[in-house]
Amino acid sequence: MQHEVTVRYLEMLSVSDYKPAREPAEPLDFIRSEQPLPEWNRFFYVAVGRPWQWTDRLPWPREKWLAWIDRPELETWVAYHRGTPVGYFELERQADANVEVAYFGLLPQFTGRGFGGALLNRVIQRAWQDGTRRVWLHTCTLDHPAALGNYLARGFRQFKEETEARELSDAVDRAWFA
Numbered sequence: 001m002q003h004e005v006t007v008r009y010l011e012m013l014s015v016s017d018y019k020p021a022r023e024p025a026e027p028l029d030f031i032r033s034e035q036p037l038p039e040w041n042r043f044f045y046v047a048v049g050r051p052w053q054w055t056d057r058l059p060w061p062r063e064k065w066l067a068w069i070d071r072p073e074l075e076t077w078v079a080y081h082r083g084t085p086v087g088y089f090e091l092e093r094q095a096d097a098n099v100e101v102a103y104f105g106l107l108p109q110f111t112g113r114g115f116g117g118a119l120l121n122r123v124i125q126r127a128w129q130d131g132t133r134r135v136w137l138h139t140c141t142l143d144h145p146a147a148l149g150n151y152l153a154r155g156f157r158q159f160k161e162e163t164e165a166r167e168l169s170d171a172v173d174r175a176w177f178a
Contacts, residue, residue, distance in 0.1 A: 001167070002165045002166070002167060003142075003165070003166055003167075004163060004164075004165060005140050005141050005142055005163070005164055005165070005166045006140060006141045006161060006162070006163050007138055007139075007140045007161070007162045007163075007164065008138065008139055008140065008148065008158050008160075008161050009136065009137075009138045009158065009159055009160035009161070009162075010136065010137055010138070010139065010151050010152075010156035010157060010158050010159065011134055011135065011136040011137075011156060011157060011159050012124070012134070012135045012136070012154075012155050012156050012157070013133075013134055013157075015128040015132075017155035017156075017157075018124050018128070018154060018155045019153060019154055019155045020121050020154070021114075021116075021117025021118060021120060021121050021150070021153070021154060022114070022117065023114075023118055023121075024113060024114030024115055024117070024118050025114065026081055026113065026114075026115075027081070028079045028080065028081055028086065028115060028118050028119070029079070029080045029081075030077055030078070030079050030080075030122050031077070031078055031080065032075060032076070032077050032078075033076040033077070033078060036066060036069045036070035037069075038062050038065030038066045038069060039062075039065075040076070041065060041068075041069050041076055041090070042057075042060075042065055044076075044078075044085075044087075044088040044103075044105075045057055045103065046058075047107050047108075048087065048088065048103075048105035048106065048107055048108075049103075049105065050108070051108055051144075052105075052142050052143050052144065053142045053166070069090075073092055073093045073094070074090060074091070074092050074093075074102070075090065075091045075126070076088060076089075076090050077089050077090075077091070077122065077123075077126065079106075079115065079118070079119050079122070081110070081115070085107065086106055086107055086110040086115055086119075087104075087105055087106035087107060087110060087115060087116075087119050088103070088104075088105070089101060089103060089104040089105075089119065089122075089123045090102040090103040090104075091123070091126060091127055093130075093132075096133065096134075097131055097132050097133035097134065098132075098133065098134045098135075098136060099127040099128075099132050099134070099135045099136070100135075100136055100137060101123055101127065101135065101136070101137035102137075104119070104120070104123055104137070105144070106119065106144075111144065111146075116144075116146060116147075116150055117150060117153075117154075120150055120151070120154050121154070124154060124155075135156075136159075137151065137156070139151060142166075
């Protein structure tokens with residue numbers, strides 16, 4: 001079934017635009033995944049993206065996942081609460097000192113606890129290291145309803161919008177068995 005989806009492209013052009021979210025009442029630990037492990041990134045992609053129709057990477061074989069994550073331009077970070085992973089993000093350093101927030105999100109059972117703002121704080125803080133000139137991302141109307149508001153509240157500004165028809169599928173449900 002075709003579904004109309006609005007994609008919004010957001011950017012932050014200066015670290016001075018950053019407005020930190022309040023830290024959650026419950027502590028989070030952030031650890032960078034230093035060793036490329038395709039199964040780990042795929043786990044987060046499926047577990048975080050399942051409710052939001054993240055399907056473009058589902059057909060990727062292990063070799064393509066490894067090629068994506070085993071690059072110096074890409075970082076994967078995981079947020080933990082009491083030893084349990086609650087979310088992740090992937091940052092990709094690009095040409096002209098741009099950093100893309102390639103993927104970002106929480107596991108569904110950890111939304112609504114203030115962890116999204118804290119995770120986005122860490123994303124932005126890490127993205128602005130090492131001479132960055134611009135941090136950008138895209139979100140769409142399929143994403144969590146609080147996603148756009150969180151991005152805008154942290155200081156991102158929209159620079160582009162597109163509407164497209166997408167075929168929604170049950171491929172994400174089948175991903176548990178792929």
